Amino acid sequence: xxxxxxIAEVSVNAFLILGLGGLVGVLxxxxxxxxxxxxxxxxxxxxxxxxxxxxxxxxxxxxxxxxAVLAHFRRRAVDLRMGTVLLIGGLFGAALGVMLFNxxxxxxxxxxxxxxxxxxxxxxxxxxxxxxxxRAIRRSRKGGRATARKKHNWIQKLPFKVRFxxxxxxxxxxxxxxxxxxxxxxxxxxxxxxxxxxxxxxIYLLGMPTKVxxxxxxxxxxxxxxxxxxxxxxxxxxxDVVLAVLLLVGGVIGAQFGTVIGxxxxxxxxxxxxxxxxxxxCAKLGLELLLQPSELYSIGAVTP
Amino acid sequence: xxCLRYLATVWAFILSASALGAEEEVVLGLSHNEISxxxxxxxxxxxxxxxxxxxxxxxxxxLGVIVAIEGPKEPLNVRRKERRLGIxxxxxxxxxxxxxxxxxxxxxxPWSEVLSEVEDLRHKVSIPRAIRSVxxxxxVTDAQSFTDAAIRIRTANGAYKVREGAVNLRESTLFQxxxxxxxxxxxxxxxxxxxxxREGRVVSTYETVIDVHKVGMxxxxxxxxxxxxxxxxxxxxxxxxxAGWGASTAFRLMRQG
Numbered sequence: 001x002x003x004x005x006x007i008a009e010v011s012v013n014a015f016l017i018l019g020l021g022g023l024v025g026v027l028x029x030x031x032x033x034x035x036x037x038x039x040x041x042x043x044x045x046x047x048x049x050x051x052x053x054x055x056x057x058x059x060x061x062x063x064x065x066x067x068a069v070l071a072h073f074r075r076r077a078v079d080l081r082m083g084t085v086l087l088i089g090g091l092f093g094a095a096l097g098v099m100l101f102n103x104x105x106x107x108x109x110x111x112x113x114x115x116x117x118x119x120x121x122x123x124x125x126x127x128x129x130x131x132x133x134x135r136a137i138r139r140s141r142k143g144g145r146a147t148a149r150k151k152h153n154w155i156q157k158l159p160f161k162v163r164f165x166x167x168x169x170x171x172x173x174x175x176x177x178x179x180x181x182x183x184x185x186x187x188x189x190x191x192x193x194x195x196x197x198x199x200x201x202x203i204y205l206l207g208m209p210t211k212v213x214x215x216x217x218x219x220x221x222x223x224x225x226x227x228x229x230x231x232x233x234x235x236x237x238x239x240d241v242v243l244a245v246l247l248l249v250g251g252v253i254g255a256q257f258g259t260v261i262g263x264x265x266x267x268x269x270x271x272x273x274x275x276x277x278x279x280x281x282c283a284k285l286g287l288e289l290l291l292q293p294s295e296l297y298s299i300g301a302v303t304p
Numbered sequence: 305x306x307c308l309r310y311l312a313t314v315w316a317f318i319l320s321a322s323a324l325g326a327e328e329e330v331v332l333g334l335s336h337n338e339i340s341x342x343x344x345x346x347x348x349x350x351x352x353x354x355x356x357x358x359x360x361x362x363x364x365x366x367l368g369v370i371v372a373i374e375g376p377k378e379p380l381n382v383r384r385k386e387r388r389l390g391i392x393x394x395x396x397x398x399x400x401x402x403x404x405x406x407x408x409x410x411x412x413x414p415w416s417e418v419l420s421e422v423e424d425l426r427h428k429v430s431i432p433r434a435i436r437s438v439x440x441x442x443x444v445t446d447a448q449s450f451t452d453a454a455i456r457i458r459t460a461n462g463a464y465k466v467r468e469g470a471v472n473l474r475e476s477t478l479f480q481x482x483x484x485x486x487x488x489x490x491x492x493x494x495x496x497x498x499x500x501x502r503e504g505r506v507v508s509t510y511e512t513v514i515d516v517h518k519v520g521m522x523x524x525x526x527x528x529x530x531x532x533x534x535x536x537x538x539x540x541x542x543x544x545x546x547a548g549w550g551a552s553t554a555f556r557l558m559r560q561g
Contacts, residue, residue: 002487004345006522007529011346011487047488059540066548074556112393226541233537237529241540242343248544252551289391297453298394300381 007240008052014246016046021060021250028061028195028251029068029258030265031214031274036061036225037118037196037281039247048243055232055239056247061225063248065218068255072215075263079166079212083219085173086198089180090187090224097185098231115285117189122282125200129275132204136268167208167216175206180220187224195221196278203271210267329357330498330510338515339485341522347487350514353480354498362476365502368411368418369471369479372429372499373514375406376492382450396443398450402436405490407464410481412471420504427499427506431455431464462486491517 001014020042024035036057043053072078158172179201187194195217202213233239262270335351352371380403386395409429411418424430437451444450458464463486471481493513500508518526529536 002344002346004341004343004487004522006518006525009488009490059544062541063544063548066545067551068548070549070552071555112391229541229544230534230537233529233540234533237533239529239537239540241525241529241536241543244540245543245547248547252547255548256551256555291392292387293385293392295453295457296385297450297457298383298385299454299457300383 003242003246005048005052005240005243007238008048008056008243010047010049012046012048012243017243017246018250020046021064021247022254023250024060024247025064025067025251025254025256026258026261027254027277028064028218029071029255029260030262031195031199031258031270031277035064035195035251037122038277041281041284048240051236051238052240052243055229055236056243058225058228058232059239059241059244060247060251062222062229063244064251064255065222065225067252068259069215069218069222071256071259072218075215076166077211078215078219079164079208080219081162082164082167082169082176082206082208082212083216085162085176086180086183086216086220087223089177089182090184090194090220091227093181093184094187094224094227095184096181097187097189100185101189112289114189115289117186119282119286119289121186121197122278122285125197126275126278126282128204129200129271130279133268133271133275137272140266140268164208167206167212169206169208171206179205184224187228194224196274199274210270214262327359328363328500328502329508330500331355331357332498332510332512334496334512334514336514337512338517339489340517340519341489341491342518342520343522345487345489345522347489348485349482350485351480351482352496352498353478354510355479356477356500356508358477363502366413366417367473367476368413368501368504369473370409370411370418370429370497370499370501371471371481371483372409372434372497373406373483373485374404374434374495374497375490375516376494377402377404379403380454382454384450384453396450398437398444398447400435400437400451400454403454403458404434405463405492406485406494407431407434407458408467408483408485409465410467410470410483412473412479413469415466415468416504418501418504419499419506423501423504423506427497427509429497429499431459431466485516489516 002011003014004011020039024039024042027038028035039057039060040053043057044050048056069078158174160173161170162173163170179198183194183198183201186197198217198220199213202208202217203210208216229239265273332352332354335349339348350373356367380400381397382400383394383397385392387393388395409431415430419429424433428434432451432455435451435454437447455464471479473479494516496512496514498510499506517523525536528539
């Protein structure tokens with residue numbers, strides 16, 4: 001069934017878009033990532049103009065994250081206090097990131113920088129997670145209990161300590177705030193919710209339990225994605241609501257399945273799957289930079 | 305105003321008098337002269353049929369008919385990648401002043417027979433002539449390859465097409481053709497031209513406009529997104545949040561029930 005999208009100005013197969021939304025929704029529910037880093041390239045692939053794909057993707061992320069976070073709330077797997085601290089940092093970082101983005105745009109080559117950002121960050125995070133979760137799985141295979149992760153001593157020494165009861169942590173607010181800012185900057189430049197950076201940062205830097213991390217990350221992503229959607233809608237007019245509805249109908253259903261799958265898998269398995277996914281996207285983007293493209297020329301709109 | 309019209313009439317008279325075989329004239333019918341883009345729009349086909357009206361006997365010389373449909377024009381930025389430090393990077397860019405978003409041209413015979421180079425230059429019928437490119441930066445020495453690339457990319461995705469011999473000409477009097485418009489059509493006025501040629505020279509032209517516009521929900525949403533951007537953004541968020549909540553609630557009820 002073909003549907004003409006009013007803002008994107010292309011005709012697409014409705015079922016294809018529903019399927020895409022569903023696929024990304026499952027991942028979103030499983031891993032607590034918004035799925036922006038997958039959704040945007042997939043939308044390019046089916047012929048949606050890049051600007052519309054990025055903006056509409058953020059709107060869809062709001063829906064799937066909201067659906068998933070409700071499920072996590074019921075299981076009391078959201079650390080609201082931690083989420084709020086991260087969010088404050090995140091919004092600040094996003095504003096900073098938008099300024100940086102515009103500065104890079106004035107210099108030219110913004111596309112290249114975005115791709116490089118993707119390759120570098122996805123590569124580092126994917127590799128770290130992969131190695132760490134492999135080690136954890138090997139430990140549990142040996143029958144020995146997984147040892148608790150070491151907490152960084154310098155983090156323990158920082159002032160402004162706050163008790164995060166849900167996460168079982170008593171740490172300074174400075175590291176989570178900084179994580180929030182960093183993720184906000186990256187999210188604005190890369191045009192994603194930032195979950196794929198947020199999740200590992202919370203696990204490895206802050207030492208939060210994996211089960212709480214997913215819900216808390218989703219909680220924070222909703223707000224960052226909503227903020228980005230409004231920015232795109234009011235400045236670039238690139239949010240396509242028809243496309244968004246198709247994506248989110250698939251997405252919200254997928255997110256529910258994803259949450260169920262997520263609770264049945266072990267934390268290590270969950271992490272290794274996410275690591276493989278992140279590395280796959282990284283490899284694809286990296287190859288695009290390294291291999292000679294079949295068409296050296298590209299057509300773009302003239303920037304005024 | 306009256307003066308302008310008078311000048312225009314005189315100009316038209318001079319033009320027609322100077323052309324060979326001015327007594328031949330095109331009469332055209334279109335299957336539709338407006339296209340409405342609704343939710344289920346999936347491309348469209350325009351059927352053009354016409355006749356050549358004459359006051360005299362059929363003149364000598366090979367007769368040709370060219371049909372060209374041209375979408376709204378816009379400036380473009382064409383970039384070229386080069387390998388720098390092992391990765392492929394956009395290095396050069398050339399701005400094309402004006403290129404139609406869509407261009408389809410159909411002819412009654414081989415291109416070289418129906419239109420001479422000089423006439424193509426004057427009437428800007430072939431695709432390379434329909435694109436206007438001025439001044440490339442001094443760092444770019446082969447500006448033409450950028451224009452060629454733009455045509456190549458647009459031809460590959462179906463936005464530009466040339467169909468030689470697709471116009472059916474019968475008894476040197478009746479002609480008909482059909483032109484398919486793609487699903488990713490943009491709004492605007494599509495200039496439609498019919499050129500009648502003899503021995504490669506244009507003897508008569510006919511011009512009309514096909515109006516492409518969105519209707520119904522497409523129109524409403526498009527207008528809202530432009531004129532009430534804040535409201536539109538909030539509406540998108542509201543839909544997103546309620547869909548997320550709805551799905552979550554529905555699944556919980558299903559699991560309980």
